[in-house]
Amino acid sequence: MTAQKAAPAPAAPAILPPGVSASDFAGAIREFIEILGAENVLTDADHLAPYTKVMVAESEDLHRPAAVIMARTVEQVQKIMAVCNRVRVPIWPISTGRNFGYGSAAPQSAGQVILDLRHMNRIIEVDPVMCTALVEPGVTYQQLKDYLVENNIPLWLSCPAPSAIAGPLGNTVDRGVGYTPYGEHFMMQCGMEVVLADGQVLRTGMGGVQNTNAWQVFKWGYGPYLDGIFTQSNYGVVTKMGMWLMPQPPVYKPFSIRYEKDEDIHDIVETLRPLRIAGVIPNAMVFANVMWEAAAIMPRSKYYQGTGTTPDHVLEEIKAKEGIGAWNVYAALYGTKEQVEVNWNIITGAIKASGKGRIITEEEAGETEPFKYRAKLMRGDMTLQEFGLYRWRGGGGSMWFAPVTVAKGSETRDQTELAKKILGEFGLDYVAEYIVGMRDMHHIIDVLFDRSNPDEMERAHACFAKLLSEFGKRGYAVYRVNTAFMDQTADLYGPVKRHVDQALKRALDPNGIIAPGKSGIRI
Known part of the structure; x- marks a missing residue:
């Protein structure tokens, strides 16, 4: 019986996360490999290059990631959170990474680890009667469109301009817009699943109710409405999102x-x-x-x-x-x-x-x-x-x-x-x-x-x-x-808004591991 070759050890990173020693980060990388497999943990320059390219008027060095890790399940994301909290490794979650003109896939600051969710790309459900869908972060508009066509479901999407390669979850949580009557995408979003910094999984709206069938049809649930705080923020990692689709008009x-x-x-x-x-x-x-x-x-x-x-x-x-x-x-x-x-x-x-x-x-x-x-x-x-x-x-x-x-x-x-x-x-x-x-x-x-x-x-x-x-x-x-102007923009909205954003960050992510600097929010 031929022995299987061990996967080669990942290359030493060119840059370390702020405040994390080389030995501690090497240990974190080993744990990421145990969770995800070596093929899903990238540290060499060639593999990091696509995640480093930016279109903003700043050097790529200011947005260079320390590594890229690719999760495929919610459970893996939860385990990643545990490692990051223990070692204080900052992660920058992306879905398809096609946020061109706003920062692409690169992190807001150098040394963060990109959490690439493109392999979480299941269309979990499309209800042709209620005109709803439930999708993961890696689902693209093209993929969802193909699904509707292949299954002869007469529903229309609402897309941003770079439609085919972008994804509905990523566009919606960044509060992007489209051009149909359903073009206000966050308005047409209904229900989220979010992995919090401590590893807990929150389902918003009706999603926390056992055996509910209303998660994708009633936005508000009970008590404070939470979905909004997970848009343009760094309070959690959104792993599922419900959305309303438009019936094809005559x-x-x-x-x-x-x-x-x-x-x-x-x-x-x-x-x-x-x-x-x-x-x-x-x-x-x-x-x-x-x-x-x-x-x-x-x-x-x-x-x-x-x-x-x-x-x-x-x-x-x-x-x-x-x-x-x-x-x-x-x-x-x-x-x-x-x-x-x-x-x-x-x-x-x-x-x-x-x-x-x-x-x-x-x-x-x-x-x-x-x-x-x-x-x-x-x-x-x-x-x-x-x-x-x-x-x-x-x-x-x-x-x-x-x-x-x-x-x-x-x-x-x-x-x-x-x-x-x-x-x-x-x-x-x-x-x-x-x-x-x-x-x-x-x-x-x-x-x-x-x-x-x-x-x-x-x-x-x-x-x-x-x-x-x-x-x-x-x-x-x-x-x-x-990503180059997030702090200057946050200042325009006043000190009280910044204080509230920071208070929420400290409550939900006390170690500041999720996307530090996103929308000007840090602990």
Whole structure:
């Protein structure tokens, strides 16, 4: 009988967790191997490289992990917590690690151990009657979409723009959004399973009730509602999540409205906001500017090979030759033929009365981009088209700046002028869209830059810091931010909020082992 070869010992880590000795960390690695198997404990540079790549304007060294461990079961996560508490090893949980523009898979600070949950990828249940699903962290939107198609279940997903490779659990707990009527993803979440720092397993909402069948249908349960504290936080590791899915409507009618002037953004909001609040337009409306539209379908070099901000005359040329407006609205109607017809008449009447905007239907747009990928997003289909943004300037740099305000035209005018001014100071483009939710408005700006250019890296970092500061002075704070600016963003929400966040952290994770620094929260 041939003896089995022992798995090779993992390489010595290039960096240690803060405050942990080399011998203690080596011991922790040995325990992780016992729990997970050597193939699921990574310490060598080649295997860590994909987890180190960032798109933010900082050195990768500031976000370099000490190791990566890959769990497959809740029980393994519980055992990992025990080791981390004893040795004080910090872990950074990720689901699919596709949080591009917000930090990707890399930890907030160097020396943390990434807990990769992509192998926990079971679709535990889909209920076609109640229109619910229960999934693990590693499930991707593409996987869930394929499951629905293969099982002939007429339910639609709501996805973020990089839909195919992202996952619903990770996107939801970071409070991401989509483009269907179910686009407010945390609103459509129902029930979580969370492994706490001490290894206990909490099921929120109705999940703690023995033999319940209501875990995925009633959000609140009894007593304080807890699900929210496990979003954008570091209080536990979410290992299961329930979600509501949208029944496939009989009729789906996507459309676009093209506006020719930058200043039209004020009237766009004032015309369409009442229709959104009334539910005539049931999904989040997107108002994308000329550069956002162009970047999704071509590199900037097609029209401009210079440096700095793209000149206005180039934007005018793009608009004329590519058939793109200064602002381009996307929305859709869903429902019966009669419902859609009534709402369509209301919308077209409002646009006609405003005296601005040209409506474009799916029949007119055909297979043209970017209409085609927008139409896919608004029905929950898979697309990666929006990654085209990253080739606009090239160089792999991207940071999402996303301040929130009320959906009023005056806000768009002021915010647009301020953003253009600040970005222009640093030679960067205003690549932006507004997304109108229920009554709120997200101003999404992709700060694009060349990471291979040290000067541009420095300018992009300073630009983002100034955007946060200057918008913050005017009462505009982002709802989500990349790993390089979590503390600055947390400060915008005031000292009491930071104190409460810290109090919860100390109560639930007294050793501070889960994702220290996430959202500015530490013990």
